[in-house]
Amino acid sequence: MSNAAPVSTMSSYAILGCGSVGHAVAEDLAEEGKSVLILDRDESRVEALRDQDLNARQTDIRDEEVAELVADRDILLILASDVEANKAAVSTIRDRGGDQFIIVRASDPISEDELTEAGADVVINPSQVIAESALRALETGELEYKAKQLADILRSGAGDLAILTHDNPDPDSIASAVALQAIADAHDVEADILYHGDIGHQENRAFVNLLGIELLPLSEAESLDDYDLVALVDHMKSGDIGLDTGVDIFIDHYEPESEYGAEFMDVRPNVSSTSTILTKYIQEFDLSPSEAVATALLYGIRAETLDFKRDTTPADLTAAAYLYPFANHDTLEQVESPSMSPETLDVLAEAIQNRQVQGSHLVSNAGFIRDRDALSQAAQHLLNLEGITTTAVFGIADDTIYLAARSKDIRINIGNVLDDAYGNVGEAGGHSTQGSVEIPLGLFTGIEASEDNRDTLLSLAEEAVRKKLFDAMGVESTAGEATNGS
Numbered sequence: 239m240s241n242a243a244p245v246s247t248m249s250s251y252a253i254l255g256c257g258s259v260g261h262a263v264a265e266d267l268a269e270e271g272k273s274v275l276i277l278d279r280d281e282s283r284v285e286a287l288r289d290q291d292l293n294a295r296q297t298d299i300r301d302e303e304v305a306e307l308v309a310d311r312d313i314l315l316i317l318a319s320d321v322e323a324n325k326a327a328v329s330t331i332r333d334r335g336g337d338q339f340i341i342v343r344a345s346d347p348i349s350e351d352e353l354t355e356a357g358a359d360v361v362i363n364p365s366q367v368i369a370e371s372a373l374r375a376l377e378t379g380e381l382e383y384k385a386k387q388l389a390d391i392l393r394s395g396a397g398d399l400a401i402l403t404h405d406n407p408d409p410d411s412i413a414s415a416v417a418l419q420a421i422a423d424a425h426d427v428e429a430d431i432l433y434h435g436d437i438g439h440q441e442n443r444a445f446v447n448l449l450g451i452e453l454l455p456l457s458e459a460e461s462l463d464d465y466d467l468v469a470l471v472d473h474m475k476s477g478d479i480g481l482d483t484g485v486d487i488f489i490d491h492y493e494p495e496s497e498y499g500a501e502f503m504d505v506r507p508n509v510s511s512t513s514t515i516l517t518k519y520i521q522e523f524d525l526s527p528s529e530a531v532a533t534a535l536l537y538g539i540r541a542e543t544l545d546f547k548r549d550t551t552p553a554d555l556t557a558a559a560y561l562y563p564f565a566n567h568d569t570l571e572q573v574e575s576p577s578m579s580p581e582t583l584d585v586l587a588e589a590i591q592n593r594q595v596q597g598s599h600l601v602s603n604a605g606f607i608r609d610r611d612a613l614s615q616a617a618q619h620l621l622n623l624e625g626i627t628t629t630a631v632f633g634i635a636d637d638t639i640y641l642a643a644r645s646k647d648i649r650i651n652i653g654n655v656l657d658d659a660y661g662n663v664g665e666a667g668g669h670s671t672q673g674s675v676e677i678p679l680g681l682f683t684g685i686e687a688s689e690d691n692r693d694t695l696l697s698l699a700e701e702a703v704r705k706k707l708f709d710a711m712g713v714e715s716t717a718g719e720a721t722n723g724s
Contacts, residue, residue, distance in 0.1 A: 251275070252311040254299040254327050255318025256283060259343070259364065263315060264292055275311060277304065300326040305334035316342040316358075321349045325356055332357035339701065359705055384504055385522040391486055391502050392425040397466030399429040402456070404473045406435035409445055410511045411472035413538030414489065416451055417516035418471055420531045421523060427467070432456045444573045445537060449530045470498065472512035489515055509553045513538030517557040532564030537573060546619045552590070555623075559587035585612040586619055589631045593620070594704060596713045598627040598647065603700045607633035607640070614642035614674070621646060628652060628711070632703050634679060639699055641675040643668065650711065659710035 250273040253260045260276070264287070267274045276294040278284055287294035297304065299316065300323050308314055308331065316324045324342050331340065342358040344350040350361045392399070399422050403411040415431040422429040434456045437443055446453060462468055469487035473494070488500035491512050506515055513535045520527050520535075527535070539558050543550045546558075567580045589602040600620055604613060613631045620629040621644045628650065632641035641660075645652040653668030656675050660666045664677030679695065 249312040250310065251313050251315065252277065252308040254278075254304065254308070254314065254316045255320070255323065255343075256287065256294070257317065257319050260315065260317040261287075263317065265290075268292060275308065277307060299323050300330075302330055302334075305331045305336055308338065309336065312338060314338045314340045316340065318343065321345045321353075325349075325353060328353060328356040328358050359701075381518055381522050384502075385519055387502055388421070388487070388504075388519065389425060389523075391467070392422055392427050397464075399427050399467040399469060400459075400462055400465035401429050401431045401469045401471060402473060403431065403433045403453075403471060405433070407433045407437060407442075407453075407472075409442060409534075409541040410513050410538040412442070412446065412451060412453070413534035414471040414512040414516045416449075416531055416534045417513070417520060417527075418469060418487075418489070420525065420528065421516075421519060424523060424525055429469075430454055430459065430465075432459050441541075441573055445534075448569050448572055449534055451530070451534065470500075471516070491515060509551050510549045511539045511542035511554055513542065514551075514554045514557040517561060518553075521560060527561070527564050529564060529566050532561045533566045533569055536561040536565045537570055546586075547622050549624075550619075550622050551624065555586070555590040558583070559590050562587050581607075581609045582612040582615040585609075585631070585633065586616040588633075589616045589620060592700075595626070596708055596711075598625055599708065599711050599713050600626050600629045601704050601707055602629075602631050603696070603703075604631050604633035605696060607635050610635055610640040610642075613640055614644070614672070617642045617644045617672075630707055632675075632699075634696065634699060637679045639664070639675070639677040639679055639703065641677075641703065643673045643675075645671055655707070655710045659706040 251267055252275040253264050254277045256264060256276045256278040264274055264276055274293060276284075276287055276292055277297050277299055278287075278294065279296065279298040281296050284294045284296045295307070297307065299318060304327055314331065316327050318324050321344060324344075328340060328342055331338070340358050341360045341362065342353050344353055344361050344363045345365070346363065350363055353361045401415045401418050403415050412431075419429040419431060431451070431453050432455070433453055437446060437453070445451075467486045468484065469489070470485055471489050473488070473490055485498040485500040486502065488494065488498055488503045488505070489512060490505050491507060491509050491514070493505055493507060504515060509515060517535050517539075520531070536558055539554055539561075540546065543554055546555065562583055585604045585607055588604040592604070593600055593602040600623065602620065604616060607613065610633070613633055617629045617631045620626065620631065627647035628643070628645040630641055630643040632639055634640075641656070643652050643656060651670045653670065653673040656666040656668055656673040660675045660677055664675055666673065666675045668674060679699070
């Protein structure tokens with residue numbers, strides 16, 4: 239019987255420079271039961287940290303002894319507001335042979351590059367983080383404001399709403415109308431969907447019939463004057479329809495060719511489908527979409543983007559990922575013969591949420607997967623994102639990390655890149671435009687797979703896979719910032 243002490247698999251941390259940012263991080267880590275050592279040169283601050291039962295020590299992080307003090311720590315967060323001190327700490331630790339994972343604070347793009355060159359694994363620029371947060375808050379606030387406007391207009395009507403699709407409506411136009419009808423219903427407004435022309439395409443007829451969508455030909459409907467409100471959705475393709483009545487609501491992803499003077503207008507050329515816009519409103523109104531509405535919207539997005547192969551934007555992908563759990567995929571399969579299986583869409587949804595971009599290179603984590611073949615399809619679809627020339631999507635299955643990559647960048651051979659990044663820890667192969675990797679999970683993370691440590695395994699694999707691949711691509715010195723999906 240062995241008397242050897244058990245080996246701890248829990249990561250230990252050190253925070254060098256504990257201002258307001260470091261203090262907040264230290265408290266969160268301590269609350270999670272993590273082992274944290276704090277180094278700071280301010281004696282009063284160190285005493286205050288000790289009063290909170292935090293393990294703090296007074297020292298200047300520029301001093302060479304820092305490397306010895308943190309030698310037994312796995313992850314180092316160097317977060318002083320003094321960037322020169324941060325540079326000195328990174329250099330000292332790396333010069334002394336420290337191989338810990340280092341996250342360090344920068345102040346501007348120049349210091350980001352300098353810290354990366356000094357040996358930092360991840361560089362954080364607080365001003366950039368704040369700017370990105372502000373932009374997200376702006377987008378959220380704008381949608382909230384628009385949703386309130388739309389709700390006010392719907393409530394102002396004493397009668398019914400007429401929703402007009404474009405002529406000979408396609409799935410995006412029909413789905414957008416169905417979604418607006420659901421939103422109107424949630425505000426106690428009855429709505430009819432009207433169209434001019436024909437629903438001639440076989441798939442479009444199947445789409446309408448299978449989902450039980452009620453559409454009225456404009457010629458058979460009541461006069462528009464009998465409706466209290468009139469809405470045009472995805473209508474730009476119809477051009478000037480010469481309405482005798484006013485338009486109250488106009489929603490499209492194309493700029494209108496005619497001036498309708500609508501009281502409410504939401505036109506977003508930065509997305510590829512009107513279904514994407516309506517999905518955002520479904521979310522903002524906190525409506526749980528019915529199976530029919532979710533299926534219609536998902537099909538609308540897929541049809542408008544050619545199954546995510548044409549002009550697809552992150553907003554389209556995140557909308558599809560949101561709709562996926564609510565949709566009836568058997569119905570979708572009856573409507574068309576999709577090139578993307580439900581498993582692939584599931585993997586793609588995860589990859590969208592977890593994507594990280596540096597320059598034109600995208601790496602994403604699909605989590606725990608059932609079908610490893612779905613990774614290659616997801617990588618191919620993400621290659622359609624604007625500005626992206628190389629993609630890599632990885633996931634975990636059967637105690638193995640699987641990775642699939644695609645590239646249209648003529649300057650690199652993705653097969654060689656994968657071999658450079660992972661050839662010493664797994665099996666990598668491929669050629670100039672595509673490649674794949676298989677890595678034993680335990681070898682890469684040092685932890686055996688089990689249900690109890692799934693999150694830890696995924697986190698460790700994610701950090702290591704991303705860093706190795708970006709390093710092998712050589713993008714840190716040329717690509718700038720990384721952006722996580724949301």
